[in-house]
Amino acid sequence: CFHVLSDICLVYLSFCLLVHREAEGFKEQGNAFYIKKDYAEAFNYYTKAIDMCPKNASYYGNRAATLMMLYRYREALEDSQQAVRLDNDFMKGHLREGKCHLSLGNAMAASRCFQRVLELEPDNSPAQQEVTLATLVQIKWRKVVFCMDRALEAAAACHRFKILKAECLALLGRYPEAQSVASDILRMDSTNADALYVRGLCLYYEDCIDKAVQFFVQALRMAPDHDKARLAFRNAKALKAKKEEGNKAFKEGHFEAAYELYSEALTIDPNNIKTNAKLYCNRATVGSKLKKLEQAVEDCTRAIKLDETYIKAYLRRAQCYMDMEQYEEAVRDYEKVYQTEKTKEHKHLLKHAQLELKKSKRKDYYKVLGVNKNATEDEIKKAYRKRALLHHPDRHSGATPELQKEEEKKFKEVGEAFSVLSDPKKKSRYDSGQDLEDDGMNMGDFDANNIFKAFFGGPAGFSFEASGPGNFFFQFG
Template identity: 85%
Template sequence: WHWPTAWCHMFLAPLFAATGLLLRLLLRLLLDLHALFFLPHREAEGFKEQGNAFYIKKDYEEAFNYYTKAIDMCPKNASYYGNRAATLMMLYRYREALEDAQQSVRLDNSFMKGHLREGKCHLSLGNAMAARRCFQKVLELEPDNGQAQQELKNAEAILEYERMAEIGFEKRDFRMVSFPFLRCVMRPLTAASFRQISAPLSGFLLSSPRSDILRMDSTNADALYVRGLCLYYEDCIDKAVQFFVQALRMAPDHDKARLACRNAKALKAKKEEGNKAFKEGSYEAAYELYSEALTIDPNNIKTNAKLYCNRATVGSKLKKLDQAIEDCSKAIKLDETYIKAYLRRAQCYMDTEQYEEAVRDYEKVYQTEKTKEHKHLLKNAQLELKKSKRKDYYKVLGVDKNATEEEIKKAYRKRALLHHPDRHSSATPEVQKEEEKKFKEVGEAFSVLSDPKKKSRYDSGQDLEDDGMNMGDFDANNIFKAFFGGPGGFSFEASGPGNFFFQFG
């Protein structure tokens, strides 16, 4: 009976040991997979829940931050992009919201809320055709979706109004243009959608020297309100207020005219306060006033573009150049034809030595307005870009570009002594090589900046080697010896560990 027991121990024990090892390895693999896939998902879900809580409280900026953290943890989750799109819509950032909504449906084409939000963004940005396609997709996924059914009706109505308005404008028939426009006024549209529909009528009203609308509808509150809106969104706020006030005289209970009038007056007052503070040199106050003005009506794109550009001007005065660049970019995003914003941003790029970006902006300006001034600005930026790609001898010596001859000599003396090879004779080979390189650059810089002819060519951006001045072959020691009094006239001597003094012969 004992022999079979020994046999079992001999053959089965290793099998059990191998099985245990395999189970441990499998458990380890499962733990690693959990850490790799499930923990990030759980953390991302936590961020999403926090984002939801802030969204409910209407703290959309914080909600945006937490949804972004969730996306960073799990960038393939469609619902996270959908939630962030909804938040961006509440912040009136429709273009960014559109990108997130589109990404959500790319990740999950059956994500109904993603298609719905994409459609709303298209509608808010004035693209009723694209909006209609999105709402139709929602109804394919969920035929009884009441919100999509209503939004589809809105999109189709707007497309029909656009068609009618364009026909009326071509015929120069005011009544045919104003009917669809007035119908759109009754709908809750954003500025982009409003301007999309109002473009034909706006052009007709603002360009007509006879002001037919006033002769034909001088007592029509809706017509007066429409004319006021056209002017308001063209940044003609004073005139817009006049029409809103007249509309309210005709119809005191015209709520839309009252709201538009209040916004227009508040926007005008805050902008003027900012302008006054700027003229008085109170830049911090002006910055705050322009910031407050930007919160009054996010839908007034033209006025807000000017406010961003004004705030950028103040920012440049306060040396907040990065913020000024950002504000100019926001102004350009609102109005891609805003030349003043391009010029302001280009100047900020020049001030921060971002010459390639400056050249791009000046090229855009010059393509739009081919004036001598814009051509000069472009050439200057191109020159600075060219100069930035070579050695900056002023930086090598540590002097300003307007340094005097004496300042250049003093700087050379200091840098040459600092980097002279004899001073570093006991250093490592790597340090010696680096210091020798710096010593040579200091000699190059001095040889150019101390010579009026070379300095002039260098400052004008010309290549010194065009005149046969090969800066790679010259001997920095010759400059050093000449500066310090002739050959053999200078030496370093140690006066203690790490301490040196120099002697003249």
């Protein structure tokens, strides 16, 4: 059976290599036609390469470049988006997606693509230039809105002017205003496909995906060839489905699967800021369950970068910081939350984080003794015995003055720790974060030898004796 399986594996690997080699051949032929500016033939060969290897990002990227040369920007956009879904670090894919968005008038989406290029390659001059162009386009849109307002003063019932204004407002991210204009049109003409599309687009970018899909369906019913509505509908359906798959996997406790599904959902439409902020926060929740706390913090930070008002992301990040014992960062996030929403729960979380921060800045007596916070009385005594004997000054009488000083310091800390953790009252105050000085215990004047003598029964009950150079044994009376 083993030999048969090995043979099958070898045959499969050989087949995969053959397929890859043939796909690369098609790609090279496509490149040759692209150089000759025979873009139709280049498109055909890149398509053959994709058919052979549909998971190769560069093939989609090359075909997107060809489609752009053929002025088929919507198809090029789909290919460039698929390329970066397959490889989020594919710089050329992000650059081409941005150029397609810009050519189609979506400067906000274009800017985000170019910013991603600059994250991957900060000195990329084409991306820097494109960012400037995208900014100029947004300025022009604001001018269009201004001009349409002036035009509508004279032509108040012109739906074409209103649609142009509504779409510009949507592309500027001013969704409530855009929705208002589109709704006005739909009250007068419920079959206006452009108004239905704009209404759906606003809902889509405000994370109301179910309602958005309904509007896109209506728009396509009124105008089956409405390319913008078709593309938006496809993205909305894919995003909704993948997010729901992730939610289902999470509820069923399949955290690894949920993590992957949320990751896949994040590649569908990088321009849907609100939905992606929630996806990052969802993935952070899964990451915390998987003990991927640093990744969870990064995801929360990404969510906050997309939506600075997203309270849930601050709370999730703060909890991760608490789990990582990074209390200063946790306090900062809880303060932000409490400033925004002054609820009893948020106040309690902030006070708890502040208490843990205060506790973290003092000596950790549990760590000094090498026990956990649930250690029993016997475990604390055993730990003290071990550490006290290890660091007792007499044991290190032959060491260098520097080492003797260090061991004396550790011996004193061990005594302090035992004095506190062996006393139920002091231990309770210490665990609750209260100051021990309130109990009259001045650690600056603490004498560790008194604790040592009391524990081991006084000088007559214990002594160190040398058994050779650098070696000691302990003698009890």
